[in-house]
Amino acid sequence: MTKIAIPEGSLFGPDNLPYGIFSTADSEPRAGVRVGDSVLDLSQLFDDIVFAEPSLNAFMAQGRARWDEVRAALKTMIDGDVADDAVYPIADVTLHLPIEVADYVDFYASENHASNLGRLFRPQNPDPLMPNWKHLPVGYHGRSSTVVTSGVDIVRPCGQRKGPNDEAPVFGPSIRLDIEAEMGFVVGVGSPMGSQITPDEFADHCFGAVILNDWSARDIQAWEYVPLGPNLGKSFATSISPWVVPLAALEAARIDTPVQDPEPLPYLKGSEKWGLDIDLAVEWNGHIVSRPPYAQMYWSPAQMLAHTSVNGAATRTGDLFGSGTISGPEKDQRGAFIELTWGGAEPVQVGDETRTFLEDGDEIAISATAPGPNGTRIGFGEVRNRILPA
Amino acid sequence: MTKIAIPEGSLFGPDNLPYGIFSTADSEPRAGVRVGDSVLDLSQLFDDIVFAEPSLNAFMAQGRARWDEVRAALKTMIDGDVADDAVYPIADVTLHLPIEVADYVDFYASENHASNLGRLFRPQNPDPLMPNWKHLPVGYHGRSSTVVTSGVDIVRPCGQRKGPNDEAPVFGPSIRLDIEAEMGFVVGVGSPMGSQITPDEFADHCFGAVILNDWSARDIQAWEYVPLGPNLGKSFATSISPWVVPLAALEAARIDTPVQDPEPLPYLKGSEKWGLDIDLAVEWNGHIVSRPPYAQMYWSPAQMLAHTSVNGAATRTGDLFGSGTISGPEKDQRGAFIELTWGGAEPVQVGDETRTFLEDGDEIAISATAPGPNGTRIGFGEVRNRILPA
Missing domain, CATH: 2.30.30.230 (Fumarylacetoacetase, N-terminal domain)
Incomplete structure (x- = not known):
C-alpha cells in the first residue's frame, strides 16, 4: 500500500x-x-x-x-x-482516446473568432457576423471517425483549392493548414429522440471537458464550404486531450458568459452559470504563440447542448461537441493561425523562425488550466500532435 | 423443409x-x-x-x-x-434499423435540385449553382443518432425561424416541414485514417443501398445555415428503408452518369460506371406526387466515397452517405416539396386536398425499383413515416 x-x-x-x-x-x-x-x-x-x-x-x-x-x-x-x-x-x-465518439458537433461560439473569420472569408460583407450569430449557437456536424488523441501524428490532407486568380481548382496537399484551439464537451447521459435538454439540465448530461484541436485546411475549406458548410477542410482530423476533466472539478471555474444582447430565446436561458474561466495556451514548436481565454466565449456549453437537442434530436453517450475556436480580443489571444497571421499576411515569430500556416514537422501543443478551490488550479493536460507530410 | x-x-x-x-x-x-x-x-x-x-x-x-x-x-x-x-x-x-450508423454524410448531387434550391434560397445570385458545384460533390456531415427506419413516427421539430419581414427570430414548431427523397449508401469495409478510396474501389467498400428520406425543416434551415451549413433543420430525423440491397444486385442498373463538364479532377475519375438507373416514387398520404429518377444524378456514389476519403479521413463499417435530393428536370420528378411547390407558392394536389409543406398526420412513403437481369426489376421496398405534432 x-x-x-x-x-x-x-x-x-x-x-x-x-x-x-x-x-x-x-x-x-x-x-x-x-x-x-x-x-x-x-x-x-x-x-x-x-x-x-x-x-x-x-x-x-x-x-x-x-x-x-x-x-x-x-x-x-x-x-x-x-x-x-x-x-x-x-x-x-x-x-x-478516452471516449468512443458518437456524434461530433462543432460550434462557433467566440464572437472574436466569428468576427475575424467573417472579415477574412467574406470581406465584402459590411457586418462580419451573420444575422443569426447572436440568436443561436451556430454549429455543424463534424466527422467522428477521425477524432484522435494527443501523440497521434496528423498527415497533411490533400484536397481541392481554388485561389481567386485560379481559373480552375487544383488538387494537392493543403498549403494553409491551421489549428483551432477549442474546448470539447463530452455527453455522458444522452436524451431520447423527441426530447429536449434545458440549459439547467446540463450537468445531468455532460460528463466533462477536454481540450480540442479542430485541425483545419483553410484552402480546402474556403473552396468547398458554400453552401453546406465545412467538410473535407475539417474532416481529416480532430484531436482531443486524453484526460476528461469531470464537470464537478470545474465548480470554481464557473462564471457568467459575456452579456448576451439581444436576449436569447427562452430555450437558451437558464439560471445556472455555465461560462467557464479556462485559460488555454497554444505552443508552436515549443514556443507559446497564443493564450486564448475561454471566459470570453459568447455561448456557454449548456446553451450549445440545449440548442443541439431543442429540435428533438437524440443525444448519446459519447457525443462530443466543440466550442469553436477560442479567440480573445487581443492578437495574442487568437486560437487559430488564420486569425493570428491575418490570413497569412502577418507572419508570426516562432522561436528563430517565422510562420504563417503549418509546415511539415511542426508540432502543436494546446494546454489548459482552470481555477480550483481555494486559489489552486487544475489542469487539462495537453493535446500535442505533429504534422507529417502528405 | x-x-x-x-x-x-x-x-x-x-x-x-x-x-x-x-x-x-x-x-x-x-x-x-x-x-x-x-x-x-x-x-x-x-x-x-x-x-x-x-x-x-x-x-x-x-x-x-x-x-x-x-x-x-x-x-x-x-x-x-x-x-x-x-x-x-x-x-x-x-x-x-438495419445498420449501426457510424458517420453520416449527406451530399447534394442532383444538378436539378441544387439549381432549384439555389434559385429559392439565393434568388439574388445570377447563377443558381455555386462555383464549386461542378468540381466536387458538395456534402456535409449529418447526425447519426437520429437515423431511423420505416414505421418510426417523425415528431415535428421546434426551432428558430426568421422570415424576411420578422424583426427577430421566433421559436416554435416548424411550419415548412419537408422531405428529401434520396438514395443512401452503406459502407461495409472502411479505410484507415490517412488512406484514400478510389472510385474504382467502390465495390470493395460499399455494401449496398437503401432509400433515404432526409427530413428537412426549411424555415429552421434557412435561418441557421449561413455560414456553416444545415444543422437543426436536418438533425431531428433521417429515415432509411429497412432492406439494404447489396451492390451485387444492382449490376443491371449500372449506367454512366450524365456528362460531367468540366472534367473532374483525376481523384474523382474511374473506369467503372457507377451511375444507377433507380426509379423512385414519392407517395403523400397514399397519392404519388413525384417520381424522381436517380439516373439523372450528376455525381456517382463512387465519386462521393472517393471525395469523402481523399483528405485521409477514415471511413468505417456503418458509414452512411446520402445522395442528396433526387430531382429530375420535370416538375413531377422533384424529390423535395420545397421544389415541387416552388417554396410553397404553387400548392400540389394530394388526393382531394392541396398541400405545400407537411401537415401533422401526413404520411410519406418513398419506394424505389431498379432493373434486374433479363428484363426483371428489383425493389428496395419503402421508407414510410408519419408526422406527429410537435
Whole structure:
C-alpha cells in the first residue's frame, strides 16, 4: 500500500481527478484517473466492469449520481493508502482516446473568432457576423471517425483549392493548414429522440471537458464550404486531450458568459452559470504563440447542448461537441493561425523562425488550466500532435 | 423443409436478396434476407455469429469476398428447400434499423435540385449553382443518432425561424416541414485514417443501398445555415428503408452518369460506371406526387466515397452517405416539396386536398425499383413515416 505523492502545486490534485484510458506495455487499455504524476487503475480500485472497458463510455452512461459516488470514493482513497498494483507512474503508461465518439458537433461560439473569420472569408460583407450569430449557437456536424488523441501524428490532407486568380481548382496537399484551439464537451447521459435538454439540465448530461484541436485546411475549406458548410477542410482530423476533466472539478471555474444582447430565446436561458474561466495556451514548436481565454466565449456549453437537442434530436453517450475556436480580443489571444497571421499576411515569430500556416514537422501543443478551490488550479493536460507530410 | 414461394413479378426474387434486421413477437432482432414475401433467418441458415447480431455491421465488415459467398449460398439454398423454422412470412416480422450508423454524410448531387434550391434560397445570385458545384460533390456531415427506419413516427421539430419581414427570430414548431427523397449508401469495409478510396474501389467498400428520406425543416434551415451549413433543420430525423440491397444486385442498373463538364479532377475519375438507373416514387398520404429518377444524378456514389476519403479521413463499417435530393428536370420528378411547390407558392394536389409543406398526420412513403437481369426489376421496398405534432 502506498500514499500517492502529489507534488506541490500539481495541476492534478484531489480536486481535479480527470479520467482517461491507459495501458502499459503488458496490459490492455482500461480506465484510469490521474493523481499528481500517477495514474490509478480504476479497474483495480472498483469492483465494476465498466472500468475494464477500452473507453469511458460505459462509466459515463451510468449517470451523474454514479459519477459523484466514484469521485467521492476516489477522494477518500487518495487520502489514505492505495494498493501498489493499482498505481502507475505517468511516464510508464500510454494514453488512448478516452471516449468512443458518437456524434461530433462543432460550434462557433467566440464572437472574436466569428468576427475575424467573417472579415477574412467574406470581406465584402459590411457586418462580419451573420444575422443569426447572436440568436443561436451556430454549429455543424463534424466527422467522428477521425477524432484522435494527443501523440497521434496528423498527415497533411490533400484536397481541392481554388485561389481567386485560379481559373480552375487544383488538387494537392493543403498549403494553409491551421489549428483551432477549442474546448470539447463530452455527453455522458444522452436524451431520447423527441426530447429536449434545458440549459439547467446540463450537468445531468455532460460528463466533462477536454481540450480540442479542430485541425483545419483553410484552402480546402474556403473552396468547398458554400453552401453546406465545412467538410473535407475539417474532416481529416480532430484531436482531443486524453484526460476528461469531470464537470464537478470545474465548480470554481464557473462564471457568467459575456452579456448576451439581444436576449436569447427562452430555450437558451437558464439560471445556472455555465461560462467557464479556462485559460488555454497554444505552443508552436515549443514556443507559446497564443493564450486564448475561454471566459470570453459568447455561448456557454449548456446553451450549445440545449440548442443541439431543442429540435428533438437524440443525444448519446459519447457525443462530443466543440466550442469553436477560442479567440480573445487581443492578437495574442487568437486560437487559430488564420486569425493570428491575418490570413497569412502577418507572419508570426516562432522561436528563430517565422510562420504563417503549418509546415511539415511542426508540432502543436494546446494546454489548459482552470481555477480550483481555494486559489489552486487544475489542469487539462495537453493535446500535442505533429504534422507529417502528405 | 419448404420451397420458398416467389410470386410472379416479385421485386424480391433471387436476383435481389436484400439484407435486413428483423424480429418476431417472441424473438430478438437478427439478420434476415427477403425472398418474395418471406424473410429467411440468416442466423438459422448460416453457422456464423454475425447473423445473430442486431445490426448488419459485423457481416458487412467481413468484406466483399464473404458478401459474394453468402449471396451465392443463398441463391443455391432458395433453389432448393429451406428449413421451415428459418422462414417467416413478411407480415409476421418487425423490421428494424438495419445498420449501426457510424458517420453520416449527406451530399447534394442532383444538378436539378441544387439549381432549384439555389434559385429559392439565393434568388439574388445570377447563377443558381455555386462555383464549386461542378468540381466536387458538395456534402456535409449529418447526425447519426437520429437515423431511423420505416414505421418510426417523425415528431415535428421546434426551432428558430426568421422570415424576411420578422424583426427577430421566433421559436416554435416548424411550419415548412419537408422531405428529401434520396438514395443512401452503406459502407461495409472502411479505410484507415490517412488512406484514400478510389472510385474504382467502390465495390470493395460499399455494401449496398437503401432509400433515404432526409427530413428537412426549411424555415429552421434557412435561418441557421449561413455560414456553416444545415444543422437543426436536418438533425431531428433521417429515415432509411429497412432492406439494404447489396451492390451485387444492382449490376443491371449500372449506367454512366450524365456528362460531367468540366472534367473532374483525376481523384474523382474511374473506369467503372457507377451511375444507377433507380426509379423512385414519392407517395403523400397514399397519392404519388413525384417520381424522381436517380439516373439523372450528376455525381456517382463512387465519386462521393472517393471525395469523402481523399483528405485521409477514415471511413468505417456503418458509414452512411446520402445522395442528396433526387430531382429530375420535370416538375413531377422533384424529390423535395420545397421544389415541387416552388417554396410553397404553387400548392400540389394530394388526393382531394392541396398541400405545400407537411401537415401533422401526413404520411410519406418513398419506394424505389431498379432493373434486374433479363428484363426483371428489383425493389428496395419503402421508407414510410408519419408526422406527429410537435
